[in-house]
Amino acid sequence: MINHILDHRYELLEHIGGGGMADVYRAHDQLLDRYVAVKILHSQFSNDEEFIEKFRGEAQGAAKLSHPNIVNIYDVGKENNNHYIIMEYVAGQTLKDLIQSAGKLSVSESLRIALEIAEALEHAHANNLVHCDIKPHNILVTPTGRIKVTDFGIARAVTSSTMTYSGTIVGSVHYFSPEQAKGGAISAKSDIYSLGVVLYEMLTGQLPFTGETPISIALKHLQEEPVSVRKLNPTIPLIVEAIVLKAMEKDPNNRFANSTEMIRDIKRAESGLLHGDRQNNAISNQDPFATQILPRVSDSLPSRKSNLAPDEKIPQTNLLKSKKFLWGLVCILILGFFAGAFLSYGKFWSNAEVIVPDVVGKQMTIAKQMLETKNLRVNIAETYDADVPAGEVVSQYPAAGTTVKEQRLVTVYISKGGEALEMPDVHGLTKVAAETKLKNMGLKLGKVEEEYSNEAAGTVLNQTPRSGTKITKGSAVDLVISKGPKSRKVTLPDFSGSTLNSIETQLKSLNLKAGTVTEVTSSKPAGTILDQTPAAGTDIAEGSSVDFSIAKTEKATDKNTNKNSGKDASKDTNKDTAKNSKPADAPKDTK
Template identity: 60%
Template structure:
């Protein structure tokens, strides 16, 4: 696809991503002179008429979406047998890469990102379009920090067509909903579930369900509850945890009734998340003052506000539980505030030291030395050695009160994954499987093998080894069965002048020619070869030859002149020389009567020259 121009407009420049159904490229729009992203549908889906119809209809519907948190779709087209979608090109990183690089995100940031994703989904749902594949890989983070949801337009078409024809479940197993795992009807609440999983991963740095096989992970979505968020990261507020758990309810009826309701609760959680400035309490914030007596009307108004909160928290629960739940929440909030923010009556403030990259014990000692509390959470990180601090919150340099709790995220080393078996796969599919497993593409070598060209012959590490994520996987790719093998003939005793033609017919090359004196072979005759006769070599190999040269002696020269006698119209003329180096034919050709032949003769010591016409000796002389 590289350098191909679709519909004389979009020139493909580089491959920037891909999935199970399409590849994504960066391209140049020649008409508008801008960079765009082009998603190209893979060839195995192009022959299904119903799928192609749904693909075009859903892609065109997505192109009509217009929202600041959705990647804009510009065009849908068909060039020969290639179906493609043209989208806005985003320069940045995916949310998955952000989580892998930074570990768990600060709660405020995670809620902000979830809100922007939810608002994008709200716009799509209002236009009767379900995403079906919400995951961090499909969330782009621009350099300015704006969130962009991508992969609209193909997911609904793929799911519908695939379920109709094959019963295969399409989606990302770590993020899809229980109803997707069962292959049943999906709806807007499926997107809500997936968003809950994404928020879970942002807050903890890990996905809620893992397993050795996709089927095992899918069963966990159906049967198991995720590990409580606060068991992984105890700085997560209870209200934020409640939003995640409600979004990830197994039954769709138990989730938020729609994405708008989830947005409202995310904003409520955002209100309760206060930064350091709003949490700081100083004498100026609470001056000594005289308050008026609280009247009955004031109590009524306050009670009304409490009723509103009770309805929000408890829903339709009986009122006898409301007061208990409210008291529990208030108690928890008070205790949490005390533990998290320390002596809120104190006016002493300290600057948070930088402990990123330090061993956990050293980091705790440094923070304790500044009169700060410490809580540690573990996270996978293949770039930071186990036991060292990956990140901290609040960040270094922030001004906080004494006894404030500082959360440090400590590396557990690289996350372990199972190496997939890539043997027999073509190169592109093998590279995709490596990336999907969270691994890196290592060294790629090519060799001849009894396997189809461009397929994987072997790999290192071998399956089913368990390695850290981002470990490079080396591949050996087949170049096909290789050149034909040839058994070398015996060239000894053959004149060098006749060997070149023979080598060409065998698709071999003449290598080095070395002359060596020989009393056994006439000059110009091959006396040895390398490789030896009967050795098997491949087409294109070189053959080195050793050629006899004349023995040193008294060199004599003479000119022989012949006139072809009357007789047959074609007469074979042959001149033979015999000397110290042996007998050899130095001239042989066919002539007509009357032709004159003149040949310079050279020999060593006693030289005898014989001329034959049609095999009959015509003349003989000694030089």
């Protein structure tokens, strides 16, 4: 859309960013002769009327915000099927770029940036607008160092709409709050949690939670505690660590009550950096609820031994042999049994029973809501399954339709998709060997095609996906197999009348060979080709054989026999003729 003029006013000059919801362009406002940023929503949101209505309403609400740390929204509009927002253009870089280039920020710089973000949130929350997508990518840093928070209103509209329709969550999984991960109610304290994650990343250069899939990261927001910032960076003061931990409390009730309270503590931390520990101690004395460093309780308590008389001895008892200890241990075991029964089977003393709903195939948030609606508790586990999309329920226990008591724990197994593998190289293997190798890795043989090549028949020529790429376990792999060299066709000439010896060179030049030779009695000279198979003019493949019929050669013994028998017969005939030719009436000698 570069050089396109939006609504005959905003000329799009260059693409400067984008994400899963929209693309952002630097544009020139031809009417007011100024540069602006234009955010154009992706087309998949354009046909959702309810989403568009909420988007426009909240974007217009964000346009009412006026704060030095918030990017101003000038206008909201539509051209054809393109819904757009006109915003203040801020030259500079994002906070994410700054963190990546610096590795991590100093404590003072991190607190300054967090303070400006918190002041922007304070103004937005006072106007009943929750950002819902606070992350370094949405924080702009001007060349002078001023912080500008952008994307107000957009994330809220997307989250509300998406939870209403499909139960899935669109957002930045590394930064959103536990209640967002569960698909629960969003409040200003959700922004405070996300700001705590941003402060964590600025101080350490790392994210508090990472994982292979968005689902695994979301579960860590719900179930795990982050690594201490002081463990990653020991120079961070205790009061700063306390601010991060309080902002990132999983229970919203344990976080800062509002942005104003967080701003107050950040300013106190900044003041402590300027004036040292004495200032921190003074603050602690003035406000009993402020974050402060206390000595270990055991160090300040008098020991029991110091209250005894010098000659008084402490009675020595064997605790393990005490009857009270043994009875206490039995009671603990019994309580543990009942607690385990309660956790596993719900309120076993209650008569209230429910039927476990079928949540297989449902998104995690929807499945959780369905089970909790039935007064069931939910345990979420993950598993690999290439046949089930990531984020959906693969199986559940107890099974659907089972009658259980209320508060029974139901475990749902969420798909992580197929297990990630590296595609092996099967080039040069035979089809059988390649199929065996794929099967041993948990992959399947997909479509098999054949083509001619100089490789031996049955050899793997190509594969999809190519070797070295990431592929999920259970996926199909397509192969191209060699059919061997492609044979060329030649037109068979007419060899009739020639001899086999005379056509030997011609057959060789045509890459043909003589096949079966049959002798046939003929009046033609011996060895003369009488017929051929295939017939002359036929197109045959190179390397084929040609069968011939040739004139039969007479045996030498037959010739001699015929010759001798002719002589003897002639001789006998002459003899008989001579004998018989003597006249019967020949005159006798009459002497």
